[in-house]
Amino acid sequence: MKISEAADAIGAPARMLRYYEQQGLIDAARSANGYRDYSDEQIEHARHVRALVEAGLSTRMIKIVLDIETPEPERYSAIGGRAAAEELARELRVVENRIVxxxxxxxxxxxxLRRTDHADLLT
Structure with missing residues (x-):
């Protein structure tokens, strides 16, 4: 899937996909002419990245979250030590405050909506 189609599929501008790629958050295969070519799996991954961005995480934190979500234990060591854990704990507090x-x-x-004539919109 070309970048314009991929952008439509995830609901983001093509330049956002290029930015995600530049930041190392997503990858795209390249066709013979050099155009980006996204697989269905890459589209789903890009949707996930977009959701994390919309949730307010920085791209740096998204990289860490993506590494944590990867089920390969050897990747955890790339995340870092105590300083990275403390930063994650701070980010967790920010996320929890946002949720509240x-x-x-x-x-x-x-x-x-319940106090008005529009409670039917809650379904």
Whole structure:
């Protein structure tokens, strides 16, 4: 799948896919003419990266998360030692705070819809 098709498939501009690739977050095969060619697996991986970006993680943290998610124990050593773990713990607190904020916003919206004539929109 060419980059424009891949971009449409994940709902991001092609330049975003190029940026993800530049940052080492995704890979794309190259066709004989040098064009990027994305497999279905690479598209799913790009969707995952996009979701992590939308969740607010930095590209540097996304690299670490992707390494952690990889089931190869030898890759864990590439993540680093105590300093990297402390940074992950800080990022975890940021993510948890974001979740709390989003839950409060969700509850406020649900409460509003339930108190109005629009509760049917909750289904």
């Amino acid at each position: 904020c989003l839950e409060k916003s969700r509850d406020a919206v649900i409460g509003f």
